[in-house]
Amino acid sequence: QVQLVESGGGVVQPGRSLRLSCAASRFTFSSSDMHWVRQAPGKGLEWVAVISYDGSKKYYADSVKGRFTISRDNSKNTLYLQMNSLRPEDTSVYYCAKEGGLGIWLGPDYWGQGTLVSVSS
């Protein structure tokens, strides 16, 4: 069964940076496109970013464009989300998720358990 384990969350002051990691196992990570999705406390899901299997394609939600960077290291089976210039409204549980399609993007299928990021002074 696909396993995705996020880490790197915590409390950070506004304007600071944080990097999230997602360790992937039990599937061929290097062949899979990957997503980050977030969920503010008590709120709905918000898609954040997607990266292609080889890192050549990256797309972002308008709310994070220019501040967040998605990347991956296929040699380590790890997905990253570098978050800069953090704002209080970025406070959320951040999920990494595997893309369900092969050659065509269908949306996330398997999700990790999430890591909480709290932006507060």
Next chain:
Amino acid sequence: QSALTQPPSVSGSPGQSVTISCTGTSSDVGRYNRVSWYQQAPGTAPKLIISEVSNRPSGVPDRFSASKSGNTASLTISGLQAEDEADYYCSSYTSTSTWVFGGGTKLTVL
């Protein structure tokens, strides 16, 4: 990237059927057959229950069905069970190569 529109809540008694709508635009739901539905129980990660408008992944009961007409997708849960009580989210691929989620619908089994 406006969120898809879902009703905030729906309810039904055990054994009944409920339908949750998900309305987008001609740039997302109406344009692509890449609509997914997710079930999220309290304190847990979302679980995929429908992909590509109407496909159920292995292990998802056939009580869950879905369809799309124009800019609106729908999820129907028949034979409601207590364990179906959860939040449900739709999502769609968009014309800008991004994804958009619905605001979520809380299902209460009475």
